[in-house]
Structure formats: C-alpha cells, structure tokens
Amino acid sequence: MARALELNDYVGHLIRRAxxxxxxxxxxHVSRDITSQQFAVLNALRQEPGIDQRTLAHHTSLDRSTINQMVRRLNDQGYLSQVRDEEDRRRTLLNLTAEGSELLDSLIPPAKRVNEQLLEALPENERALATAILRKIASLDYEPLNRTV
Incomplete structure (x- = not known):
C-alpha cells in the first residue's frame, strides 16, 4: 500500500490553496460581483481592443465554453460590446464599453493591492523568482481533460 502524500509538499495542493x-x-478587497477571471477578460480587451473570442480565450487561458459564458454575461451587463467583423462575417469582435472601461479602472488599483498582499508573504528578494516560477508552471502545455489514462 502506498503511503499518503504530505500535502504541504504537494505542488498541486499548494496551488489550489494559493x-x-x-x-x-x-x-x-476587489469585487464580490466581478471574478478575477472576468477581470482578466476586461483587462485583455483593454490591452487589445477589437479581438475575437478565440483570441480572447487564448490571451486569458480560458476554455472556449467558459469564455463564451463570460462574454455573454459581460455583454448582458453592458461591460463589453460585440460587432461582426466586416472582413470575416463569421467573427465577432469584442470591445470594452464606456461602462466596462470605468469598471476596469475601478478594479485595477485593488487588484494590484491583492497582488502585493500575496507577494508580501515572501521575502522581497524571492518575489520576482516566485512570479517567474508560477509563470513557468502556468505556461506548461497540458492535455485536454477528456484524455484517457
């Protein structure tokens, strides 16, 4: 019989706890209404206005069904707009509305503070390294979840 894992040494458990x-x-500190994933969507649209949903999903590392639901919800709330691409009518281009831009402006300062609070758990000389390590883990290529083992 295999011994139980020490969860405090198990990276997946620590990532979930973090x-x-x-x-x-x-x-x-940031919002009870807008999730950090929705914030990422709004922020990506500020960085690259007029992108399509597939590109937005790629930039935010969200799957197609999740991004579809988020776009629909944020559109219904008036935070983003959708227009057909005149060059390729199959594509819908997304932009922040004035309300979405105002919302994002109000969320950025407290989101930065939350980031600072998380990093304050580490000595100052380890913060850049921790961010770099998380960036490497986040960039790992992974198989779709429906893969059989």
Whole structure:
C-alpha cells in the first residue's frame, strides 16, 4: 500500500490553496460581483481592443465554453460590446464599453493591492523568482481533460 502524500509538499495542493487565498482576498478587497477571471477578460480587451473570442480565450487561458459564458454575461451587463467583423462575417469582435472601461479602472488599483498582499508573504528578494516560477508552471502545455489514462 502506498503511503499518503504530505500535502504541504504537494505542488498541486499548494496551488489550489494559493488560489483559495487569492479568491478570498479578491472577494474581500476587489469585487464580490466581478471574478478575477472576468477581470482578466476586461483587462485583455483593454490591452487589445477589437479581438475575437478565440483570441480572447487564448490571451486569458480560458476554455472556449467558459469564455463564451463570460462574454455573454459581460455583454448582458453592458461591460463589453460585440460587432461582426466586416472582413470575416463569421467573427465577432469584442470591445470594452464606456461602462466596462470605468469598471476596469475601478478594479485595477485593488487588484494590484491583492497582488502585493500575496507577494508580501515572501521575502522581497524571492518575489520576482516566485512570479517567474508560477509563470513557468502556468505556461506548461497540458492535455485536454477528456484524455484517457
């Protein structure tokens, strides 16, 4: 019989716990209505206005069904607009509305503060390294979840 894992040494468990901490801080200090994933969508549209949903999904590392639901919800709330691409009528281009831009402006300062709070758990000389390590893990290529083992 295999021994149980020491969860405090198990990277997946630690990433999940770190995400729980982030979500709690986000909820308390940034927004109870806009999730950090929705914030990422709004922020990506500020960085690259007029992109399509597939490009937005790629930039935010969200799957197609999740991005579809988010775009629909943010559109219904008046935070983004959708227009058909005149050059390729199959594509819908996305932009922040004035309300979406105002919302993003109000979310950026507290989102930066949450990021600072998370990094404050580390000595100052380890913060850039921790961010670089997380960036490497986040960039790993992975198989779709429906893969059989």
């Amino acid at each position: 995400e729980q901490v982030h979500t709690s801080l986000w909820f308390r």
